[in-house]
Amino acid sequence: MNTDKKPLVFLHGWVTSYIINKNKSIKQEYADVLDLLSHNFSVFFVELPGFGMQSLPEKPLVLSDYVSFVREFVSKNNLKEFVLAGHSFGGQIAAAFTAQYPECVSNLILYNAACIRKEFQETAASKTGRAAFHAVPFLRPIFYRLIGRGGHTALPQIMQKTKSNVVRADISSVLEHMTTHTLVLWGESDDLTPLQEGKQIAHLIPGAQLIVHPRGDHVFHKKDPGAFANYIKTFIYNHA
Numbered sequence: 001m002n003t004d005k006k007p008l009v010f011l012h013g014w015v016t017s018y019i020i021n022k023n024k025s026i027k028q029e030y031a032d033v034l035d036l037l038s039h040n041f042s043v044f045f046v047e048l049p050g051f052g053m054q055s056l057p058e059k060p061l062v063l064s065d066y067v068s069f070v071r072e073f074v075s076k077n078n079l080k081e082f083v084l085a086g087h088s089f090g091g092q093i094a095a096a097f098t099a100q101y102p103e104c105v106s107n108l109i110l111y112n113a114a115c116i117r118k119e120f121q122e123t124a125a126s127k128t129g130r131a132a133f134h135a136v137p138f139l140r141p142i143f144y145r146l147i148g149r150g151g152h153t154a155l156p157q158i159m160q161k162t163k164s165n166v167v168r169a170d171i172s173s174v175l176e177h178m179t180t181h182t183l184v185l186w187g188e189s190d191d192l193t194p195l196q197e198g199k200q201i202a203h204l205i206p207g208a209q210l211i212v213h214p215r216g217d218h219v220f221h222k223k224d225p226g227a228f229a230n231y232i233k234t235f236i237y238n239h240a
Contacts, residue, residue: 006106006236007082008041009074010034011048011090013112013219014166018052019159026052030087033221036229041083041236046073048090050159060161063169066093067100074104083236085109088193088218089166099174107236108182111228112190112218116197117170175204181239182208185231187216209235 010030018026027034027045037043049057049069057065070093074082084105086094091113098105155163182205186198195212202210211231213220221228 005040005042007044007079008037008232009044009046009070009079009082009084010037011046011070011084011086011093012051013088013090014163015051016155019050019056019155022053022055024052029219030221032225033228036225037232040233044073044077044079044082046070048093050162056156056158057162058158060158060165062162062165063092063096063171066166067097070097071101080104081106083107083109083232085111085232086113087111087221088114091115092166092169092171095175095178096169096171098180099171099178102178102180105180107239108178108180109185109232109235110182110201111185111221112187112193112198113184113201114193115170115175115201116172117168172200172204175201176206178205181235183232183235184208184210185228186210186212187218187220188212189215190218192218211235 012026012030015026015029018024018029026047030045034043034045046069047054048066049055049061081104084094084098084107086092086109088111091110092115094108095110095113095115098108184198184202184205186193186195188195190198198210198212202208213224213227213231216224
């Protein structure tokens with residue numbers, strides 16, 4: 001590893017298939033963009049508890065448990081100051097980590113980050129949506145997508161509860177107090193974390209820069225890794 005390169009810690013999103021299938025690393029979902037970023041940074045990919053090659057937790061986790069896990073990871077790797085990037089669920093963790101440990105993070109990258117939670121999502125799940133869920137089975141995948149719980153029923157029970165815990169976590173109240181240089185990177189056509197949420201996050205974090213990738217979806221890093229990596233590199237170099 002080139003120690004002259006600035007360290008970049010990357011937190012992945014919630015990918016249900018990598019909870020059910022435990023014989024492969026979720027890192028491969030980000031392989032192309034991680035390779036491109038490694039040309040300029042010392043990249044540390046964090047595989048979070050319950051995903052990929054990591055064992056399932058013994059009890060349901062909450063957001064603060066994941067923040068503590070990242071803290072242990074960076075301490076173990078002797079990382080004092082680094083770029084922290086998070087995708088979707090990983091963005092939620094990254095923002096919460098940065099709010100708690102601002103001295104550790106030189107630059108924060110929030111990529112289609114799940115930082116904003118809406119009370120109506122839980123209301124829809126528990127009231128109006130419940131009748132439709134039971135009455136019309138083929139609508140269930142659409143229902144889950146709308147409330148941000150895709151694949152929930154296929155999860156082990158511990159991870160079902162973990163996901164319920166993190167879905168309820170709303171960290172929007174801490175964003176306005178953050179002082180870290182922040183890039184809010186969003187896909188224009190993201191239908192899981194809509195662009196309006198990205199705009200709200202960028203508005204809440206003082207001095208945050210919002211970049212919208214044209215026609216990008218929730219995982220546009222897979223379709224256009226070059227553009228994704230360039231957004232990050234340019235931002236970091238401009239805020240060195």
